[in-house]
Amino acid sequence: MPKREGRDRFIFTRRALLIAGAQVAALGGLAARLYQVQVIEGERYATLAETNRISARLIAPPRGRLLDRAGVVVAGNRLNWRALLVAEQTDNVGATLDNFSRIVPLADHERARIERDIRRHRRFIPVTLREFLTWEDMARIEVNAPDLPGILVDVGTTRVYPFGPTLAHVVGYVAPPNERDVADDPTLALPGIRVGRSGMEKVDEALLRGRAGAVQLEVNAVGRVIRELDRQEGTPGQDVTLTIDATLQSQVLGHLGEESASAVVMDVRNGEVLAMSTNPSFDPSLFNSGVSQAQWVEWTSNRRAPLINKAVAGLYAPGSTFKMVVALSGLEAKSISPTETVFCPGYLDFGDRRFHCWKRGGHGHLDMRGGLKNSCDVYFYEVARRTGMDRIAAMAKRFGLGVKLDIELPGTRTGFVPTREWRIAQGHPWNIGDTIVSGIGQGYLQLTPLSLATMAARIASGRAVQPHLTRSIGAATQPGAKPEEWPSMGLPERSLQVVRDGMWAVVNDPHGTAPLAKLALPGVQMAGKTGSVQVRNVSREQRDRGYKSENLPWEFRPHALFVAYAPYDAPRYALSLVVEHGNAGAEAAAPIARAIMTDVLTRDPAARLRVADAGKPKS
Amino acid sequence: MSLLERRLIRDTSFDFTAKLLRVSWLYTLLLCILAGVGYAALYSAAGGSPEPYAAKQTLRFAFGLGMMVAIAMIDIRFIARLAWPAYAVGVALLVLVLRMGHVGKGAQRWIELGGMQWQPSELMKLCLILALAAWFHKASWERMGNLLFLVPPALAVLVPVGLILKQPNLGTALITAMLGGTLFLGAGLRWWKLALLVAAIVVAVPVAYHHLHDYQRARIDTFLNPESDPLGAGYNIIQSKIALGSGGVWGKGFLQGTQAHLNFLPEKQTDFIFTVWAEEFGLVGSLALMGLLGVIVLGGMAIALRCRNQFGRLVALGISMNFFLYVFVNIAMVMGAIPVGGVPLPLVSHGGSAMITVMLGFGVLMSVHVHRDVEFGNSQDEL
Incomplete structure (x- = not known):
């Protein structure tokens, strides 16, 4: 028995050791595999682990x-x-x-x-x-x-x-x-x-x-x-x-009321745009999350065009506001002197056409100051006729009219000042009659309110300022803030003064065309010019029947324009204003211009001081 | 043979203190160290907290340890007598689980008992070891040459293997079959018969593959090419390998494993606990853990070799082999070396029923050790 037991135990021992050997070998194999994964490929897996965990x-x-x-x-x-x-x-x-x-x-x-x-x-x-x-x-x-x-x-x-x-x-x-x-x-x-x-x-x-x-x-x-x-x-x-003054901007928009209108207020010394308002407007935040179809249709079908920035994209014939440019081009060309008078019988006959003055009875004899003050059409027909379209167009360009301005906004329009060359290129002759109507800012002229404000600023300052909206980026002030950075217009101060004087008279002379624009502020005066432009022709017949534009449907009424600057003796602010279909500039636009300029001046500490000083009784 | 030993052999019921002294406390210490590793890994898997895994696991281990010592006190001859009844119970449970078990992951393998989910197949492995050991206890070298003598134990293996396959649980069935084979081998099966069996299996594999469940085939397919489906079944293996590999030589440090803590590791507290450890302690730590596991396996083999009766030897061999198979399959699985299956790392993975089953096995192993010198003849008459 023990012998058998011994032999069986021996067999078992041998096999057990064999099995144990196999177990050790298997674990060794796992260890080798582990070495491969953790050491040889470790780097790769470490990267993968990082990729896993880091996003x-x-x-x-x-x-x-x-x-x-x-x-x-x-x-x-x-x-x-x-x-x-x-x-x-x-x-x-x-x-x-x-x-x-x-x-x-x-x-x-x-x-x-x-x-x-x-x-x-x-x-x-x-x-x-x-x-x-x-x-x-x-x-x-x-x-x-x-x-x-x-x-x-x-x-x-x-x-x-x-x-x-x-x-x-x-x-x-x-x-x-x-x-x-x-x-x-x-x-x-x-x-x-x-x-x-x-x-x-x-x-x-x-x-x-x-x-x-x-x-x-x-x-x-x-x-x-x-x-x-x-x-x-x-x-x-x-x-x-x-450069915008947001508070002023709100006030300006307030003054535009219900009109379809736009107004620009500029600093005449450096071209900074303080306010640029267009009415009606829209809520810009609606675009943030997507505008609904209905809203879009409402905006685009509105004839008052709320989405259009009329100040830079609205084109209007400048009408009488163009007369300063005509006057200056006449002076530059020496086709007329400030004191030379022109007789206005109420019309000018040229060839077989008769050009009417707005005043049926005529103004009589007028010098340049009188021509501006009364906005006499015949006076400027005559100056334009004598000066010629090319010279007028050249002067217009110097005042920023019909040329591209440096304003930053997208969607701006240049406007248009016609030349003989342009008309001939179109296959038509240039008629003197075209020059004559251009003399009162009608005809082919198409200008933006912004360019009219620029014109007013340049008249006031004598410098070729460019309208701009950027004052500083980050902490860096942008160039153009100082007046001396802007080049001079190169016009004789004497000539400019004649025009400024005429604009003063428009507002402040009791017989001026825009007495409604006279400021109520003591010690500060505004110089300005009205303009009314017909959007369709008025026939002789209609005039004889006692035509009244305010009886027309809204869309046929003339646009009312006004350009101005103030204070007259130390120009600081220029403004332009267009009230679409507002009828006469003197009635529709002048009071608004006055209200705007009053706010502008009231916000200016220097002007406020002057007002206060002037208000005190003189000792 | 010393006088004391002679007395012990004769004495079939030597006193309690003597038995306690014969328990291998060194081996018990090794198990405690392993459980300590498990505590650390589970603490980390819970994001640096004893809850919800580590604390509970320690309680279970303490319970298991007590159970182990208690079983070690039971006379091995009494256990041998219980072998076949236990086997019968095991088979009955397997039948039961097929009839009313819980379906998990497409298979019926669980029974709810005492708030835990038990896999009867785990218990079955222990019962099979006991039954085969009891059968071969009386086998002489000559009898092992007799084919007819081998038929009953072969059936004893095939019945549970078939039942487990029917669950279906391919992994456990294979492990059970290998366990049976090991006992046959330890009992003195002729090598050529083993060779024949292996050859037969090799031929049968393609046929068997054809009859596998879809999920089993998918598992094998994924194993063959894990990158083919990175967010599906292969995702686990890829993330596990990334965790292992990114551990490098020294590891990321305790509680610093990004794969585990950011939940890239699947089932990290159970099947993939080895990865948690390896990611944080690197090659050095994982080799140390494998060394510890290896020592526990070989310690069981040593108990087998020191035992002076065939039943004890075979039982110790079977239990060590069972433990080894757990370890090997689990580690090979997390490394992507063999297809994924729900095999835990014993004493380290979180899970109550697995812990109890393993400690039950160690109890029987310890009983073999305690009773290594008792008189327990090999003749049929003495049983």
Whole structure:
């Protein structure tokens, strides 16, 4: 028995040792494999682990603000809580959106937009589901987070326009970027990013946008952010300070009332535009999230054209406001002297045509000052006839009329001053009659309110200032703020003074054409010129029947214009005003111009001081 | 043979203190160290907290340890007598689980009992070891040459293997079959018969593959090419390998494993606990853990070699082999060396029923050790 036992035990021992050997060999094999994975391929797996855990994301740079000249924000950013969806973090986008809709209802068109965005962007880029969430919505989303994989609530910024419609045309608006924008700059694919589409928002897009930063986040397996590892701040967009005075802008718009009108107020010394108002206006924030079809139709079908910035894109015949340019070109050409008189019998016959003066009985003998003061048409027919169109056009260009101005805004129009050359190139002869009607700012002339304001500023200052809206970018003041930076007009001071004197008389002489424009401020006077331009011909017959333009339908009434500057003796501010279909400039435009200029001067501390001084009884 | 030993051999019921002294406390210490490793890994898997895994696991281990010592006190001859009844119970449980077990991951393998989910197949392995050991206890070298003598134990292996396959649980079935084979080998199966069996299996594999469940085939397919479906079934293996590999030589440091803490590792507290450890302690730590596991396996083999009766030897061999197979399959699985299956790393992975089953095995192993010198003849008459 022991022998058998011994033999069996020996066999067992041998086999057990064999098995143990096999076990050791197997574990050794695992150890070798472990060595391969952890040491030989370790580097590669370490990289993969980092890739797993680190997610790089772009951070949207805050958009630069637009400030008015006093530093008041006219286009700023406000915090905006929004729900985003990262498509790659959910297995079923449709189901997630369904769940989300139960918490925050999504309209069909919103849902379509979201699905389009998801298709358009790479799957790790968050897509905005809903902006401007309330606290309540946010809380409900967070509570239901397990049912909403891939959805995160995030704070971004949205563009706000504190002055709304008041500054809409100058500041412009932003809108979501389109596909072409995104192709140019991937930053734009970030949620909440907006691109300037109009006004200064568009012009200064590159400055305002800034550069995106990047953040490295540690994320877990389901993509939830655990912590921030590294952050490279982007460059925030730069603030741009405008020359606009937002308060004044509001006042100006207030004075325009219900009229379809526009007004520009400029600093005559350096061309800074203090106010540029267009009425009616629109709410620029509506573009932020997309304008509805109905709203768009309403805007574009409105004959008062609320979306058009009439100050730079509205074209009007300048009418009598052009007479200063005619006078100056006559003086320059020496075709007339300031004191030489012209007799106005109420009309001028030239060839077989008779050109009427606005005053049926005529003005009698008038010198240049009288011609301007009375806005006598015959006087300027005569000056224009003597001077010739080419010289008038050349002078107009020197005053910024019919040439491209340096204004920053998009969608500006140059306006048009005709020349003989242009007419001949069109295959027509240039008639002297064309020159004669140009003498009173009619005919082919087409000018913008901004160019008329520029003209007034140049008359007042004698310098070729350019209208502009940018005062400083960031902390850097832009050139052009100092008057001496602007070149002189190169016109004899004597000639300019004759015209200025005429403009003074228009407003301040009891027999001037615009006594309604006379300022009520003691010690400060305004010089100005009215203009009324017919939008359709008035026949002889109509005049004889006692034609009255105010009886016409609105769209056939003449436009009312006014250009002015003040104070007369130390010019500081120029303005131009166009009231569409406002009838006579002297009646419709002059009182508004007076109100605007009163506000302008009241806001100027130096002018206020003068008013106060003048108001005191002389000792 | 010393006087004391002679007395012990004769004495079938030597006193309690003497038995306690014969328990291998060194081996018990090794198990405690292993459980300590498990505590650390589970603490880390919970994100640096004893809750919810590590604390509970320690309680279970303490309970298991007590159970182990208690079983070690039971006379091995009594255990041998219980072998076949236990086997019968094991098979009955397997049938039961097929009839009313819980379906998990496409298979019926669980029974709810005492708030835990039990896999009867785990218990079955222990019962099979006991039954085969009891059968071969009386086998002489000559009898092992007799084919008819081998038929009943072969059936004893095939019945549970077939039942487990029917669950279906391919991994456990294979492990059970290998366990049976090991006992046959230890009992003195002729090598050529083993060779024949292996050849037969090799031929049968393609046929068997055809009859596999879809999920089993998918698992094998994924194993062959894990990158083909990175977010599907292969995701686990890829993330596990990334965790292992990124650990490098020295590891990322305790509680610093990014793969585990950021939840890239799947089922990290159960099947992939080895990865949690390896990521944080690197090659050095994982080799140390494998060394410890190897020592525990070889310690069991040493108990087998020191035992003076065939039943004890075979039981110790089987239990060591069972432990080894757990370890090998689990580690090979997390490294992507073999297809993924729900095999835990014993005493380290979180899980109550696995812990109890393993400690039950170690109890029997310790009983073999305590009773290594008792008189327990090999003749049929004595049983």
